[in-house]
Amino acid sequence: MTRKIPQSTVRRLSHYLRSLEGFEDEGGTVSSEELAARGQTTAAQVRKDLSHFGSFGKRGLGYRVDELRSRLRHILGIDRPxxxxxxxxxxxxxxxxxxxxxxxxxxxxxxxxxxxxxxxxxxxxxxxxxxxxxxxxxxxxxxxxxxxxxxxxxxxxxxxxxxxxxxxxxxxxxxxxxxxxxxxxxxxxxxxxxxxxxxxxxxxxxxxxx
Amino acid sequence: MTRKIPQSTVRRLSHYLRSLEGFEDEGGTVSSEELAARGQTTAAQVRKDLSHFGSFGKRGLGYRVDELRSRLRHILGIDRPxxxxxxxxxxxxxxxxxxxxxxxxxxxxxxxxxxxxxxxxxxxxxxxxxxxxxxxxxxxxxxxxxxxxxxxxxxxxxxxxxxxxxxxxxxxxxxxxxxxxxxxxxxxxxxxxxxxxxxxxxxxxxxxxx
DNA sequence: TGTTGTGAAGTATTTCACAGCC
DNA sequence: GGCTGTGAAATACTTCACAACA
Incomplete structure (x- = not known):
């Protein structure tokens, strides 16, 4: 599922996680478009970055905020002390x-x-x-x-x-x-x-x- | 002579300058090979990086340490306060x-x-x-x-x-x-x-x- | 309908390899 | 003979564009 992930992608993943902090709407969803606007990147880049680690978005909807957050934490290895x-x-x-x-x-x-x-x-x-x-x-x-x-x-x-x-x-x-x-x-x-x-x-x- | 220089190149230029600090032999020369060994890059990369800003090496010899240092300082914009x-x-x-x-x-x-x-x-x-x-x-x-x-x-x-x-x-x-x-x-x-x-x-x- | 996931296309960056010069 | 400077080739990364599907 994941091979060689570039440093630039890792940096962006950190940004995505940080962006999610501003979200109060826990049960809601974010689109790659919204995520892109908060970091300085493109929607396609967001989707590509995330797709390296599985496909956890819902077509037509976006990404569940709470799920995305926990996935990002896991990916970055900070779901544990x-x-x-x-x-x-x-x-x-x-x-x-x-x-x-x-x-x-x-x-x-x-x-x-x-x-x-x-x-x-x-x-x-x-x-x-x-x-x-x-x-x-x-x-x-x-x-x-x-x-x-x-x-x-x-x-x-x-x-x-x-x-x-x-x-x-x-x-x-x-x-x-x-x-x-x-x-x-x-x-x-x-x-x-x-x-x-x-x-x-x-x-x-x-x-x-x- | 110079157009769009990637961030990665700029970082390496800083490294090259820092590497030169270890050189006591002011009048001497360094080869791209030596510079590469001190940073973690390749000789070809060093030459390509420097070539963006002119050609100030001597074929068969390498780069004059003192000249390279002052060129790098100028390129990085730190030849002035x-x-x-x-x-x-x-x-x-x-x-x-x-x-x-x-x-x-x-x-x-x-x-x-x-x-x-x-x-x-x-x-x-x-x-x-x-x-x-x-x-x-x-x-x-x-x-x-x-x-x-x-x-x-x-x-x-x-x-x-x-x-x-x-x-x-x-x-x-x-x-x-x-x-x-x-x-x-x-x-x-x-x-x-x-x-x-x-x-x-x-x-x-x-x-x-x- | 709206938005993902993803091959394919397009760019950017790195590496190769060698002619040219010291 | 040794080492640079640099096009050309290879590789890496980003963007496009669209089929798939909730």
């Missing part, structure tokens, strides 16, 4: 785990690590910051599945390798380097400065074109 | 403007706004947080070019519209909504929870496939 560890107790990591959506989407921060002795032992949210030296033991005990890697580039490879060794399944990487982990481990890179660069690129291009 | 304002003095925005790369890439935070009276007037870095009500006046005075929009979704449309009205040229948007600005204004959306969803999607898919 995820045990997440934050490594690097800086601002970004903290921003992320404090997002209301973080918890609302089923991500649960079960451990926070840092190597700075001044930070170790402090409270952060409902967690006490642990010494990064205890990473393996703690991650195994707590059955961590996802790691948010928010450490300096120099430390990132090491932390990633150790996390993968103890069975972590995926990494959200804020370090501006390409992690060298086995291909079975998905890594999602986030680089905020790069996003700014995309902006200055677009503006410069437009200016140059006149 | 950018005047940036942060709207929403929460953790993410602060994380971003405190990144060493933020300044190193020429982005200069010239104003910070928030609507929370408890925050207005406080210092943050080398800035005093301004009342969001004064946004138009301050942005015009300070000739802000880029806005980092890190406010709740409800406020985002309004802030974006006001910023565009006073001549802002681009927006980095952390609010999980589609901003409704004129098409000439580039908007770069960042949604960290969506990145996590891409991760749980990938893992769930792999698990389902067995």
């Amino acid at each position: 995820w045990r997440v560890a934050l490594v690097g107790a800086g601002r970004i990591g903290r921003a992320l785990i404090e997002y209301p959506d973080f918890r609302a989407r089923g991500y649960e921060c079960v451990a926070i690590f840092d190597s700075d002795p001044d930070k170790v032992g402090r409270r952060l949210g409902d967690q006490t910051i642990r010494d990064a030296a205890t990473l393996e033991e703690a991650m195994e005990d707590l059955q961590v599945e996802l790691v948010i890697l928010a450490v300096p580039a120099e430390a990132a490879h090491d932390v990633a390798a150790r996390a993968v060794d103890v069975g972590v399944k995926g990494i959200l990487n804020f370090a501006p380097i390409r992690l060298n982990v086995p291909p079975r481990i998905p890594v999602q890179d986030v680089n905020l400065v790069m996003e700014l660069e995309a902006l200055s690129f677009a503006i410069s291009q437009a200016e140059e074109a006149g | 950018w005047r940036v304002a942060l709207v929403g003095a929460g953790r993410i925005g602060r994380a971003l403007i405190e990144y060493p790369d933020f300044r190193a890439r020429g982005y200069e935070c010239v104003a910070i706004f928030d609507s929370d009276p408890d925050k207005v007037g406080r210092r943050l870095g080398d800035q005093t947080i301004r009342d969001a009500a004064t946004l138009e006046e301050a942005m015009e005075d300070l000739q802000v070019e880029l806005v980092i929009l890190a406010v709740p979704a409800e406020a985002a449309h309004d802030v974006a519209a006001r910023a565009v009205d006073v001549g802002v040229k681009g927006i980095l948007n952390f609010a999980p909504i589609r901003l409704n600005v004129p098409p000439r204004i580039p908007v770069q959306d960042v949604n960290l929870v969506m990145e996590l969803e891409a991760l749980s999607f990938a893992i769930s898919q792999a698990e389902e496939a067995g």
Whole structure:
């Protein structure tokens, strides 16, 4: 039913789910047209995206809102909780785990690590910051599945390798380097400065074109 | 020379520039092969990406490191400073403007706004947080070019519209909504929870496939 | 009637492969 | 001899358009 789904489709699926949030009419239906209008895409694209995972619309009617929502949650893998560890107790990591959506989407921060002795032992949210030296033991005990890697580039490879060794399944990487982990481990890179660069690129291009 | 450059190419250009950072051998050269190895792409892709902007390699030799670096900086529009304002003095925005790369890439935070009276007037870095009500006046005075929009979704449309009205040229948007600005204004959306969803999607898919 | 699901057509992006130049 | 620049081929992604059906 599903083979190789492009990243662009996954992004759109997240959007569709988010769009559904605005719907109070639980028992109602949405058409691909309506969904398309809320994301910036086309009705055909919506239908194609969804069709990769089965056909759960009703011709002439659209998609049942409540069913579509639960299907999307299942497809995105957020119909169950995820045990997440934050490594690097800086601002970004903290921003992320404090997002209301973080918890609302089923991500649960079960451990926070840092190597700075001044930070170790402090409270952060409902967690006490642990010494990064205890990473393996703690991650195994707590059955961590996802790691948010928010450490300096120099430390990132090491932390990633150790996390993968103890069975972590995926990494959200804020370090501006390409992690060298086995291909079975998905890594999602986030680089905020790069996003700014995309902006200055677009503006410069437009200016140059006149 | 350049027409419509895909987003994927722009991302890779940023990577190439970042790769060059590791090079001490300023006067030396890099081949497309080496560049490809540092990003996760192919030599042909590197050459194609660069060829959109002219041909500045030497056959048989590769690209001069120092020249390539300055070309990339020019292409990405970071061969000049950018005047940036942060709207929403929460953790993410602060994380971003405190990144060493933020300044190193020429982005200069010239104003910070928030609507929370408890925050207005406080210092943050080398800035005093301004009342969001004064946004138009301050942005015009300070000739802000880029806005980092890190406010709740409800406020985002309004802030974006006001910023565009006073001549802002681009927006980095952390609010999980589609901003409704004129098409000439580039908007770069960042949604960290969506990145996590891409991760749980990938893992769930792999698990389902067995 | 209205809207899905989907092959087929159309675009966009990547990869190939090789002539051309250092 | 080595490596770029680039058309041409291959692949990936999106849009079209329409049969199927609630």
